[in-house]
Amino acid sequence: MAGELIRSIGYNSFSYADISKKLDIKNAAIHYYFPSKSNLGVEVIKENLLAFNELIAKWKKEDYKKQFANYIHMHDSFISKSWVCVVGALAPSYDTLPDNMQKELEKLVNTILEWLTDLLEKGRETNVFSFTETSRTKAFMIHSALLSSLQMNKVLKNDVYKSIQEGLLNI
Template identity: 55%
Template sequence: MNATREEIIRIADELIRSKGYHAFSYADISKVLGVKNAAIHYYFPSKSDLGVAVIDNTAEKFQQTIRSWEQLPYETQFQHFVTMHQKTKKNEWVCLMGALSPTYDTLSENMQLQLKELADNIIIWLTGLLENGRAKGIFHFTEEAKAKAYCIQSSLLASLLLNKVLKNDVYQVIQNTILTV
């Protein structure tokens, strides 16, 4: 992939997580890169195209990450998943899902489709991990694995949002609570 294109995606990702999708413009990216807006439009004719690229990039990184965990014990994979947003929290950002979900209805159809696919893939993976771990006697919960996955994912997402507002340790408290599965 082209280094300039990658850098545009990286900056857009940070802006979405810190300010929100509708709160940044190509001018914000141009200023950081020291280029004209036209240079951004060359790679991403519309902001929606850039949004899709950011979501795709996040989805790809998630797939790479979970592939790197495949040989680890279920409880280690789970711990890695629950703690994977440490940098996000440290920067006082929110995760991409947390940044885009509140404005879902205002996003372009192609962004909505990509965001839904990302959410589905996270829930499918987490559900499988929970089911397999419970079958091996590692995890102990009574509800359906998919319901547990929804609760875990939504708690993590909400903890980053609430942590951004309260600027306290709510994220850590939620993490510790989830890790007692």
């Protein structure tokens, strides 16, 4: 539930009352497991890191092009819900996040970028991908484009996300 609220309205915009209302439980029940909102935020980030690691472990059997396409389409289901990804939801308010959340968010972003950089490098070495930038720079560009396309799609409610995906798949 907290992850959904972060993706839809942002971390700073929801409260325990929002969660308890949606789940029809008392605030105290949430506080029991998550004494502070930042504990809850850290758990959401950790869940996303675990989910990403599980996805890339599954994708490992695929060729580089298919792994890349899987990554590019990872958030397709978010469009109909007008969600952004957790990184896209939390990064704009990074400076207002508690230290424990900042550290976990950095781990998540670094994990994604390290995997993507490695995939791009291996793909370029085997002539699956062709680009002139360093693999790290290309990873920054791709990840940033996806993040912003989800945000722009939320605002414009059009096909920005799909257009960006199509462009990215042509590397």
